[in-house]
Amino acid sequence: MRTLQERLAAYPADALAGIRRGIEKEGLRVLPSGGLALTPHPAALGSALTHPLITTDYSESQLELITGAHKGVDDCLHELAEVHQFVHRALQNQGGELMWASSMPCGLPTDETIPIGRYGSSNIGRAKSVYRMGLGHRYGRRMQTISGIHYNWSLPGVGSDEYFALIRNFRRHAFVLLYLFGASPALCPCFVQGREHRLQALGDKGHAMYLPHATSLRMGRLGYQSDAQATLAVSYNGLTGYANSLHEALTKPYPAYETVGVRNPGGDYNQLGTSLLQIENEFYGTIRPKRTVRSGERPLHALRERGVEYVEVRLMDLDPFVTVGITAQTMRLLDVFLLHCLLSDSPPDTPEEIAELKQNQHLTAERGREPGLQLQRGGQAVALTTWGAEVLAQCEPLAAALDATHGTHDYSEALREARALMDAPERTPSARVLASMVQDHGSSFEAFAFQQSAKAQATLLALPWSDAQQARFEQMAHDSVAAQKAIEAADTLPFEPWREQYMAVGGLG
Numbered sequence: 001m002r003t004l005q006e007r008l009a010a011y012p013a014d015a016l017a018g019i020r021r022g023i024e025k026e027g028l029r030v031l032p033s034g035g036l037a038l039t040p041h042p043a044a045l046g047s048a049l050t051h052p053l054i055t056t057d058y059s060e061s062q063l064e065l066i067t068g069a070h071k072g073v074d075d076c077l078h079e080l081a082e083v084h085q086f087v088h089r090a091l092q093n094q095g096g097e098l099m100w101a102s103s104m105p106c107g108l109p110t111d112e113t114i115p116i117g118r119y120g121s122s123n124i125g126r127a128k129s130v131y132r133m134g135l136g137h138r139y140g141r142r143m144q145t146i147s148g149i150h151y152n153w154s155l156p157g158v159g160s161d162e163y164f165a166l167i168r169n170f171r172r173h174a175f176v177l178l179y180l181f182g183a184s185p186a187l188c189p190c191f192v193q194g195r196e197h198r199l200q201a202l203g204d205k206g207h208a209m210y211l212p213h214a215t216s217l218r219m220g221r222l223g224y225q226s227d228a229q230a231t232l233a234v235s236y237n238g239l240t241g242y243a244n245s246l247h248e249a250l251t252k253p254y255p256a257y258e259t260v261g262v263r264n265p266g267g268d269y270n271q272l273g274t275s276l277l278q279i280e281n282e283f284y285g286t287i288r289p290k291r292t293v294r295s296g297e298r299p300l301h302a303l304r305e306r307g308v309e310y311v312e313v314r315l316m317d318l319d320p321f322v323t324v325g326i327t328a329q330t331m332r333l334l335d336v337f338l339l340h341c342l343l344s345d346s347p348p349d350t351p352e353e354i355a356e357l358k359q360n361q362h363l364t365a366e367r368g369r370e371p372g373l374q375l376q377r378g379g380q381a382v383a384l385t386t387w388g389a390e391v392l393a394q395c396e397p398l399a400a401a402l403d404a405t406h407g408t409h410d411y412s413e414a415l416r417e418a419r420a421l422m423d424a425p426e427r428t429p430s431a432r433v434l435a436s437m438v439q440d441h442g443s444s445f446e447a448f449a450f451q452q453s454a455k456a457q458a459t460l461l462a463l464p465w466s467d468a469q470q471a472r473f474e475q476m477a478h479d480s481v482a483a484q485k486a487i488e489a490a491d492t493l494p495f496e497p498w499r500e501q502y503m504a505v506g507g508l509g
Contacts, residue, residue, distance in 0.1 A: 005397055007343040016405040018156040019335060020069040020310070023080050025325050026057045026147035027065070027318065028100040029091065034450050035107045036145070037061050037097050038115055044090040046477030047484040049119040049128070053083050053476065058132055058144035060115040063087065063099060069152065069310075073331045073410075080324050081460070086473040088460045101320040101456050102449040103218045104187040105145040114141040122488040123498040124296075127272060130499075134271025134278050137260050138228070142191060146218050148317055149326050152290070153338050154310035160239045163289055163308040165346035166338065167236045170287045171357050174315055175364040175375060176388045177337065180418055181330060182215025182368060183317040183429035186437060186445050187222075197222055198366075202434070203443025210445075213370035215430040216317050219286070220365030228254060228276060229284060237348045239289070243304050243509075246283060249276040250300065251505050273503050286315040286361070296502075301509035311338070319429055320449060323456040332402075332414040339398045340391070353378075369425040385422050392419045 002010075029037040041048050041056055045063075048056045057064040065083045070076035084099075091097040100106050108114060116132040119125030135144055158166075186208045192199060199209035199222075210217075217223060234245040254276040263269055272278040280299040289308040293299055313334065318325040360375045364384065367373055374381040392415060399411040421428055426435075433448070441447040493501070501507075 004340070004343050004394060008397060008401055013405050015156050016402060018071065020071055020154050021073070021076055021331065021335065022069040022152040023067045023076060023326065024150040024152070025065045025080065025318070027063050027325070028105055028145060028147060029061045029063060030098045030100045030106045030453060032096045032098070034446050036105070036109060036114065038109070038113070039094065040118070042090050042094050044093065044477060045087065046480035047120070048117060049122070049125050050483035050487070051476065051480035054087060056117040057147070058117060058135065059141070060117050062145060062147065069154070073328050073335070077324070077328050077331065081463070082469065084324050084460050085463060085465055086470070088457050089465070092461065098453040098457055100147070100449060101318060101325070101452040103147050103184045103317040104445070105142070105191060106449065107188060107446055108142055108145060108190050111141045114145060116141070120484050120488055122484070123491050123493065123495050124487065125484070126495055127499065127502065130269040131272050131278055133269060135282065137270055138257065146223055148218060148314065151313040151316060151331070151334055152310050153313065153334070155342065158342065160307040162342060163311055164236050164238055164242070166311060166342040167287050167289060168349050169341035169344055169346045170313070170338070171236065173341065173391050174286050175360050175368070175384060176391050177315060178215050178219055178361070178364045179368045179384065179388060179428065180333070180421055181316060181319070181429060182219070182365065183319050183433055184216050184218040185214035185430040185434050186210035187217055188445050192222065202437065205443065207442065207444035207446065208437060210434065211366050213367045214365065215368035215428065216365045218317055219315050220362055228256065232276065233351060233354070235349060239303065239307065242289065243300060246277070246280060246300055247508055249283065250280065250508060251275055272499065286313070288312045288314065298507045298509070301507060304509035313338070320433060320452040321429065323459045328410070329414045329417065332411050333418050335402060336395045336399045336411055336415055339402070340395045343398070344394070369428060369431060389419065389422050392422065
């Protein structure tokens with residue numbers, strides 16, 4: 001069995017230089033009052049269906065900003081900042097709206113008032129809205145307003161088996177990232193209204209609910225969780241097993257969702273289908289294997305036909321202290337961490353280990369900074385900080401190799417900072433969020449997040465911005481509207497036959 005160093009040596013330097021990363025960053029549009037903006041997606045931003053860089057996630061009020069895949073961390077971050085600059089200019093012209101800086105949502109209206117994303121009258125546009133309607137019926141709309149950062153990552157020459165080995169190790173060691181970068185230890189009381197929870201009131205005014213040692217409530221039991229999906233026993237031991245698990249979830253009727261039905265008595269659509277998952281994207285996970293899809297193609301078909309192209313890391317909270325939600329240093333640590341996951345020995349997972357990892361995730365999300373917190377590793381108790389320090393120590397040669405490739409010390413510096421945080425939980429983002437709320441904002445979640453949002457907007461609006469940049473983004477918005485109209489004009493089938501065809505088992509490959 002080769003060591004991590006031997007596996008690293010087998011990768012030529014130009015392969016490491018070929019790492020590509022891209023970012024998808026979600027964020028709610030918020031009114032100057034701090035409440036959710038219920039206005040439609042701003043027309044100045046173009047079509048949410050077809051714009052390559054600016055779309056919406058679940059809600060019409062939830063922006064999603066997307067970069068291309070970049071070989072350089074700074075290039076990726078530069079594009080993300082540029083998209084933010086354009087968006088904030090448009091928001092400023094729309095009644096002074098802000099983009100919420102926290103993963104956990106702002107003051108929310110009643111569940112049914114949260115607007116789901118609208119994508120026009122084409123069949124694919126309608127399907128996207130119906131899918132979101134289904135999510136609302138299944139999990140409630142409030143849960144869908146949680147926002148985060150997805151980090152898409154690939155390395156040249158890596159095949160599906162190696163990507164699944166990476167995924168297994170990522171799931172084993174995901175607690176490290178939750179501890180280091182979790183930034184949602186508290187939330188607005190409106191988010192848990194009428195729900196069972198174990199949160200405590202922060203301060204005596206009831207302006208925030210929290211857990212004292214939480215890192216990421218977004219990734220805990222109150223966040224992206226589903227009792228229905230808990231019945232899914234998805235294995236990551238290879239593409240075939242993974243695809244078969246998803247196939248079953250996409251085709252097997254689920255009684256509770258059959259009761260909801262595809263349409264209501266009035267003929268309006270409740271959801272796309274009645275299986276455990278409507279479509280592949282409904283499957284929640286901390287990391288996903290991905291493949292670019294062709295027009296009209298199902299993601300599972302694309303994976304089965306052409307294999308894994310990249311992985312999508314899904315557990316990163318927005319960093320509310322950073323204008324665009326993530327720093328170059330964090331991205332470099334992610335690169336090192338993912339390389340460690342790829343090159344380390346990765347035994348097959350088992351149902352017992354999968355259950356253990358889920359428990360470790362919840363413990364870290366809800367109690368990650370608790371002194372002496374123990375996780376389970378192969379049935380044995382081990383301190384989170386001890387295990388985390390071991391993982392980060394093993395990353396040293398990888399950070400050095402990336403530094404040598406890029407002619408920098410930045411990767412080793414990012415790793416040094418991460419290792420220092422293992423011994424200083426009070427310096428983690430989650431601890432800093434709580435400290436700022438208590439010291440500067442009267443223990444109010446909304447006051448803290450609103451100020452960080454306003455600060456981010458002011459910083460981005462103060463950056464240089466040329467007429468040429470404005471014109472390029474305006475043209476992109478204009479082109480996206482034309483592209484949406486072309487899709488609508490090209491439709492030939494009524495929606496119901498189109499839905500049946502899209503949802504047909506044969507399309508899954």
